[in-house]
Amino acid sequence: MTNNKDVTIYDIAEKLNLSTSTVSRALKNHSSISKKTTKKVNDAAKEMGYTPNTLASSLRSNKTKTIGVLISRINRPFMASLISGIEETAQKAGYNVIITQSHDSYQDEVDMAQALYNSRVSGIICSLAMETTKTDHFQQFIDKGIPLVFVDRVPKEFNTYRVMIDNYSAAFKATKHLIEQGCTRIAHIAGLKFRNIYNERERGYRDALKQYNLEVDEDLIVHVKTMSYEEGEKATNKLLDLETPPDGIFSSNDTTAVAAIQVAKNRGLKIPEDIAVIGFNNDPISHIIDPGLSTISHPAFEMGKTCSKKILKHLKRSKIDSITEITFLNTEVIVRGSSKRK
Amino acid sequence: MTNNKDVTIYDIAEKLNLSTSTVSRALKNHSSISKKTTKKVNDAAKEMGYTPNTLASSLRSNKTKTIGVLISRINRPFMASLISGIEETAQKAGYNVIITQSHDSYQDEVDMAQALYNSRVSGIICSLAMETTKTDHFQQFIDKGIPLVFVDRVPKEFNTYRVMIDNYSAAFKATKHLIEQGCTRIAHIAGLKFRNIYNERERGYRDALKQYNLEVDEDLIVHVKTMSYEEGEKATNKLLDLETPPDGIFSSNDTTAVAAIQVAKNRGLKIPEDIAVIGFNNDPISHIIDPGLSTISHPAFEMGKTCSKKILKHLKRSKIDSITEITFLNTEVIVRGSSKRK
């Protein structure tokens, strides 16, 4: 059973005693085909159950109507929303989305970039793996004129589209908020420094302290690698074990911030009275935990939409040249119980 | 800038004075090509920067090394993990994954199924949209011999692969657990009845009550449409406003269960003393909320892996016939603070 042969334009052509060129043109409403023939062809196509073979037309045109996505992991709230935004916009424009994961591994990222290249994607959207420091594997897309958008975790230098938030000022705002709530000894659970976004957040944190004449105590800055819950617990314990523990924590993501809250609560501290906490991302957990986690809104879905739009717009251009363009999306401080002292 | 022509096997053939057939075979280590030539070809390919054109070979073989995924929404923890599992297994086997979303709309699901069909995916994995009741749009895959796997939200009748959990017995276990903790008036926040999995869960709930000689009170069963947080709040308020409110709630997902906890807490009820709650899915939020939410583990990632494996295995078969096979994955009751009375 099964395995019916697909109906092709050859079948339609044969049935109607036409050439394949005429059928092809009729199906696309080309002006050089008479209305009568066009109708006849379209009717036959429908009746015979014709479905265009995307592969064949892609091969011919060397265009695929497919956008490749290369991210660390799908199953994180931020990434899932990002993809959702990418997919929704692409879908509306008739584009497919291919998803690949690097699992934060450099080698996987290189392999997947190659696989996407071989699939002849029309464009590629990438958020770098934690490990990645070199970006040579993306040069081939530029050389080929394939639009490349880096999102969120973007490389410092690369002449292409970048869609991101202003991490520096977001972190500045977060830290400033804690200061305004009366914190004077604010710790920072930071990400790896060579990863741009975390470095920027750390910079914003430091500058906010300086601007308000607070001392920057290196003991209060803990760098963690993967920003997991467990690492958040460890970092928080380390901070609370200090001789003079902090009275506020600004964490580079919500997962570690939630860990901080749990640890502090378990150690009998009151939040936000004894220690105020603010995270980053506005993950769903942030309004589930008690007290609610103050955080920075990170417009994931919106970013995804923007990425797709950049690609689609680029593909419509006639001039083929490389483009450098950085788009910043807005963030804001979301104040919940974990930091609200006044 | 840009638009370098790709290197093809023709370029390699010309450079080495060989035919394209020889080059093609050499690149695949075909036995009929001498080792010397094979090496020469592979060296030249590497040197010239050859990348195979997947489209061309797909067109010829009518196989794409691509698995299509059609789900309601990506940005939900269960779905994100499911996709992650699908993608990881597919990736290892050299397959790409195309993601599409139905947004729980029947029409979108039909359109996306068609788009995936046109893309000539090698297999398709689908979790039905909430709205979907007819499944005619999937028949074309069966007719064509393309493996189709339904996962989680599966149709009642369809001769194909299905990967799911035993919703009936999971719900039975959840309800039984509440009974064992001393609950005697257990409510159920249920999903739409025509969606199989929710119906099964409701059945398990009812049967558990009966088995333990507890009355099934229709007032205690609230059906909600999309299982959102807001709907969970509404449902809980309705239940707690009853003349004789429940002392336990079994909710068909974690989102509504968390909503139930929050509402109950806000109304001054103690959990689990006044009212015990158990959810379904084991979403990340379940161990973040206070008290921790008891729930049913739903092996999303594992399910994803299983789906991909079914497809890959099917594609390796030589006999081409349709297959009906239902795979049940294990679930267990995860007991946390929200229901632990003893």
Added chain:
DNA sequence: AGTTTTTACGCAACCGATTGCTTAAATATA
């Protein structure tokens, strides 16, 4: 040396749609 077998490679069709160029027929113009 003559015959059979094996090895290594090439020829050409094919997958399905697209498109520049050509041409036959229909219509308009002189």
Added chain:
DNA sequence: TATATTTAAGCAATCGGTTGCGTAAAAACT
């Protein structure tokens, strides 16, 4: 009526690999 123009459609090459079949050369065998 003869010629110019427009309309409608077909021919054949093309995109880049793949593969069944054929064959010359080398190796093995009598």
